[in-house]
Amino acid sequence: MKPVGMKPVEMKAVAAKPEGKTPLLSSRLVLGVFIVALAAAPLALSPFYVTLLNYIGLYALVALGLVLLTGVGGLTSFGQAAFVGLGAYTTAVLTTATALPPWLAWAGGSPWLALVVGLVFTATVALVLGALTLRLSGHYLPLGTIAWGISLYFLFGTLETLGGHTGLTGVPAIQVFGFELDQGEELYYLIWLFLLAAVFTTQNLLDSREGRAIRALKGGMVMAEAMGVNTARSRMIIFVIAALHACASGWLYAHLQRFVNPTPFGLHIGIEYLFMAVVGGAGQVWGALVGAGVITIAKQWLQDILPKIFGQSGNFEVIFFGLMMIVILQRARDGLWPLFARLVPVRATRRELDANAAALPRKSLPQQGDVILEAKAVTRKFGGLVANNNMSLSVRAGEILALIGPNGAGKSTMFNQISGVDTPTSGEVLFLGRPVAGHDSREIARMGMSRTFQHVKLLPLMSVLENVAIGAHLRGDKGVLASAWRMDRAEEARLLAEAARQIERVGLAEHMFEAAGSLALGQQRILEIARALAADPCLLLLDEPAAGLRFKEKQALAELLKKLRGEGIGILLVEHDMDFVMGLVDRVVVMEFGQKIAEGLPEEVQQNPAVLEAYLGGVE
Amino acid sequence: MDFQIALLLGQDGITNGAIYALLALALVLVFAVTRVIFIPQGEFVAYGALTLVMIQAGTVPATVWLLLGAGVLAAALDARQALHAGDPGRLVRLAGWYVAYPLALVALLYALPVKDLPMAAQILLALAVVVPLGPLMYRLVYQPIAAAPVLILLIVSVAVHVGMVGLGLLFFGAEGSRTPPFSEARFDVGPLMISGQTIWVVASSLVLIVGLYQFFGRTLYGKALRATAINRVGARLMGISPALAGRLTFFLAALIGALSGVLIAPITTIYYDTGFLIGLKGFVGAIVGGLASYPIAAAGALLVGLLESFSSFWASAHKEVIVFTLIIPVLLWRSLKGRHVEEEE
Numbered sequence A: 001m002k003p004v005g006m007k008p009v010e011m012k013a014v015a016a017k018p019e020g021k022t023p024l025l026s027s028r029l030v031l032g033v034f035i036v037a038l039a040a041a042p043l044a045l046s047p048f049y050v051t052l053l054n055y056i057g058l059y060a061l062v063a064l065g066l067v068l069l070t071g072v073g074g075l076t077s078f079g080q081a082a083f084v085g086l087g088a089y090t091t092a093v094l095t096t097a098t099a100l101p102p103w104l105a106w107a108g109g110s111p112w113l114a115l116v117v118g119l120v121f122t123a124t125v126a127l128v129l130g131a132l133t134l135r136l137s138g139h140y141l142p143l144g145t146i147a148w149g150i151s152l153y154f155l156f157g158t159l160e161t162l163g164g165h166t167g168l169t170g171v172p173a174i175q176v177f178g179f180e181l182d183q184g185e186e187l188y189y190l191i192w193l194f195l196l197a198a199v200f201t202t203q204n205l206l207d208s209r210e211g212r213a214i215r216a217l218k219g220g221m222v223m224a225e226a227m228g229v230n231t232a233r234s235r236m237i238i239f240v241i242a243a244l245h246a247c248a249s250g251w252l253y254a255h256l257q258r259f260v261n262p263t264p265f266g267l268h269i270g271i272e273y274l275f276m277a278v279v280g281g282a283g284q285v286w287g288a289l290v291g292a293g294v295i296t297i298a299k300q301w302l303q304d305i306l307p308k309i310f311g312q313s314g315n316f317e318v319i320f321f322g323l324m325m326i327v328i329l330q331r332a333r334d335g336l337w338p339l340f341a342r343l344v345p346v347r348a349t350r351r352e353l354d355a356n357a358a359a360l361p362r363k364s365l366p367q368q369g370d371v372i373l374e375a376k377a378v379t380r381k382f383g384g385l386v387a388n389n390n391m392s393l394s395v396r397a398g399e400i401l402a403l404i405g406p407n408g409a410g411k412s413t414m415f416n417q418i419s420g421v422d423t424p425t426s427g428e429v430l431f432l433g434r435p436v437a438g439h440d441s442r443e444i445a446r447m448g449m450s451r452t453f454q455h456v457k458l459l460p461l462m463s464v465l466e467n468v469a470i471g472a473h474l475r476g477d478k479g480v481l482a483s484a485w486r487m488d489r490a491e492e493a494r495l496l497a498e499a500a501r502q503i504e505r506v507g508l509a510e511h512m513f514e515a516a517g518s519l520a521l522g523q524q525r526i527l528e529i530a531r532a533l534a535a536d537p538c539l540l541l542l543d544e545p546a547a548g549l550r551f552k553e554k555q556a557l558a559e560l561l562k563k564l565r566g567e568g569i570g571i572l573l574v575e576h577d578m579d580f581v582m583g584l585v586d587r588v589v590v591m592e593f594g595q596k597i598a599e600g601l602p603e604e605v606q607q608n609p610a611v612l613e614a615y616l617g618g619v620e
Numbered sequence B: 001m002d003f004q005i006a007l008l009l010g011q012d013g014i015t016n017g018a019i020y021a022l023l024a025l026a027l028v029l030v031f032a033v034t035r036v037i038f039i040p041q042g043e044f045v046a047y048g049a050l051t052l053v054m055i056q057a058g059t060v061p062a063t064v065w066l067l068l069g070a071g072v073l074a075a076a077l078d079a080r081q082a083l084h085a086g087d088p089g090r091l092v093r094l095a096g097w098y099v100a101y102p103l104a105l106v107a108l109l110y111a112l113p114v115k116d117l118p119m120a121a122q123i124l125l126a127l128a129v130v131v132p133l134g135p136l137m138y139r140l141v142y143q144p145i146a147a148a149p150v151l152i153l154l155i156v157s158v159a160v161h162v163g164m165v166g167l168g169l170l171f172f173g174a175e176g177s178r179t180p181p182f183s184e185a186r187f188d189v190g191p192l193m194i195s196g197q198t199i200w201v202v203a204s205s206l207v208l209i210v211g212l213y214q215f216f217g218r219t220l221y222g223k224a225l226r227a228t229a230i231n232r233v234g235a236r237l238m239g240i241s242p243a244l245a246g247r248l249t250f251f252l253a254a255l256i257g258a259l260s261g262v263l264i265a266p267i268t269t270i271y272y273d274t275g276f277l278i279g280l281k282g283f284v285g286a287i288v289g290g291l292a293s294y295p296i297a298a299a300g301a302l303l304v305g306l307l308e309s310f311s312s313f314w315a316s317a318h319k320e321v322i323v324f325t326l327i328i329p330v331l332l333w334r335s336l337k338g339r340h341v342e343e344e345e
Helices: A008-020 A029-045 A047-072 A080-096 A102-107 A111-133 A142-157 A184-206 A209-215 A221-226 A231-257 A267-280 A289-308 A317-332 A337-344 A412-417 A441-447 A464-471 A478-482 A489-506 A519-534 A551-567 A578-582 A602-609 A609-616 B005-033 B040-057 B061-086 B086-110 B117-130 B133-143 B150-172 B196-218 B220-230 B231-236 B242-264 B272-288 B296-316 B316-325 B327-337
Strands: A174-175 A179-181 A371-381 A384-395 A400-404 A426-431 A449-451 A539-543 A570-574 A588-593 A597-598 B185-190 B194-196
Touching: A008 A209, A008 A317, A029 A047, A029 A184, A029 A337, A047 A080, A047 A184, A047 A209, A047 A231, A047 A289, A080 A111, A080 A142, A080 A231, A080 A337, A102 A337, A111 A142, A111 A174, A111 A231, A111 B327, A142 A267, A142 B272, A142 B316, A142 B327, A174 A184, A174 A597, A174 B194, A179 A184, A179 A337, A179 A449, A184 A209, A184 A289, A184 A478, A184 A519, A209 A231, A209 A464, A221 A231, A221 A441, A221 B296, A231 B150, A267 A317, A289 A317, A289 A337, A317 B117, A317 B133, A337 B061, A337 B117, A371 A412, A384 A400, A384 A412, A384 A570, A384 B185, A400 A412, A400 A578, A412 A539, A412 A570, A426 A519, A441 A449, A464 A489, A464 A519, A478 B150, A489 A519, A519 A539, A519 A597, A539 A597, A539 B272, A551 A570, A551 A578, A570 B005, A578 A602, A588 A602, A597 A602, A597 A609, A597 B272, B005 B040, B005 B196, B005 B220, B005 B272, B040 B061, B040 B117, B040 B150, B040 B242, B040 B272, B061 B117, B061 B133, B061 B150, B086 B117, B086 B196, B117 B242, B133 B150, B133 B242, B150 B272, B185 B196, B194 B196, B196 B220, B196 B242, B220 B231, B231 B327, B272 B316, B272 B327, B316 B327
Parallel strands: A400 A570, A400 A588, A449 A539, A539 A570
Antiparallel strands: A174 A179, A371 A384, A371 A426, A588 A597, B185 B194
């Protein structure tokens, strides 16, 4: 996550440009035209093309799950085809079996019940596999998915009840209100209904409190945890959602084909699904559709033409797909969706903020002057190195304490002990009377301690508003289903209004809708303070907040911190900038070689011989 | 199962396990130095074996055309760079390595009566064709995106694998092949009968492992690779070119892969797509070692070989399921060990 040092002025010039040139289309209009075209397609096209569209829809449903998993969440699965297989085989077994075990007999014969059973079964399998692999660092998940993708495939082929390699035949058609969907053109509508529902719910989900947590998974996990996001849970959520999409696709597939065999659920198809997501544009919801379309049509075409060129038959299109993937990942990692999007310029809809949204409830702040943070004799050793030796300090509500010291004095280690990132070798840190050690960043955030990072951690592609809204994560509780079906809007409006309030408070209001990565470094630091404030903290830990700020900005920051102090928030500041510190803070703790060498009012500390010695060297 | 069968299965398992161990070592090496999860490792096994088959059949192996094509492409890319840098002398050297070498090989393969050469010469020719594909692959595929996240490199690896399998089908056809064993000798040790090929496989693996150990411990290039594996930026600052380290690593990986293919071709029928499953079993071993420890990876791979041969006796239909399910307890164990939330690269 590199901060981009672009000046805000330039950004505005760039952002203003497209307005005058091409007339932009309303996104609703484009969507409307697309849906009408979809609805009319089976009437206008030959059965061959309807079948092609059916398959594109089925594949896009799987690829959509991968867009969420890979493009947005940064996790990868090569095993989605196995989940498709779970959906297809579940319904094939339940609708064709003559003798089901008694505990399952209720689900026999009905495709719709089989869908429910399949989804529950797939979710269970995904939960188990996710629990095994999701906690591991990035590459174990894809490797794990390759392994179980192969295992499940062989299992489909060897289990007697699943018909072995020949599979199961006689799968009935789906009935809707007594109407049998036994033609491709009829099932077409059901397939695309499923796909569009999945696209819209995914879009809704990404544009919500849970969605911001999911979007933070790629490159912002440490930050998200510090803001109270349970990243393990978010990873599991997208893994299960992706599996469920695949399962639904499998269910539709089984009732389209009317038979199932193991071939379409092998690893190579799982790889193809991932290719679709990447080709389309792995971070884009509509990219799934583009990717599925391009790969399906190209495959059809190549399967016709390549055997003629090579003079023998075989899966030669994979050579082409392999090359295409390599070139795309080398040259255009965002896939083909940006190219499509350029053809149809859609007006970006700017987020409407609801000024009337009710304010979020606030925690009651501790009494002014109460000790809220207390470090008692904290010692932290790394092997033989004593980074912190017997450090004690305390912060009261409504007070600013600065922790200063030369480079290598152990300030950052101390900061880590206080924020619970690290655990002291001996001694303890109490926050509101409770020990910090043994709690993860999430719980500490919940207790009311909020922090910024020495190296700015924000999501550069998300807007300033959304970045700050992540800070308010713990102040909302609407979950995935509510978000997907837009039942979270009241709470969402309150969260965003709160984020906007904090942005105005720190003076970034004019940048509210810009990408966070386009801010100058100093502004990014201020953004982090707004994010921390959105969590409604009673203690603010700031790691070098003035670094990279210009003089005016520093003055504004000092004013803000004074205001916060007046409201009763306790602030602990690790800082290098002496002018900034001395004019602002109430008390100073000076560290050198891991120990406290002085503590007191700024004026006292400035006169302290030990401090002068540490900073300026000995006076001869 | 009686003792005799157990011994037989054990021998089978150790033979296969030795190959998986070699592949596991290569996978760990490639991952440590370049962060690439080298899915196409298995393809080198198939390419090595089937190229030897083609040579023994007296035909010019199609892989040499792939080598020539890749060489021309790499030369074109590097020539553009060399011209930019204003270094025409490099052009000549490039042309020499990238284009003249494959051309010389083509000429050699056409000129020699390859069918009647001694087996050792045939094997050398097969290796000479297949192994340079490794460094060329690094140059063409991975070097342009060397700094990409592991995930992107992995997807690229899968793309390379898919492409190579397709090309394999084109080059070698759908039929499987075997090569004649290196030696027909058989040794009776008590109740056990050991075939000469088994001894070849195990001994070659051991020699290769010891050789690699010496290479990494004693030679400058070996130490350079180790340095790159431990700290990429630091090694670069010390003048170790990451591109060179990458190419060297891929050379070793391709060598190990092709040699493994040549070694097992007399024992197992090799198809154009056999390599993938073999490579994956090496992977299971490598994952047991956490993609970091060489000895544990080798031990894990040996375990995979034994598990495979015994499960093929007890539940042959579920052989693959059992082997690939082994990965789950390993992953579980690893996930219980590490707990902290960390940032991916």
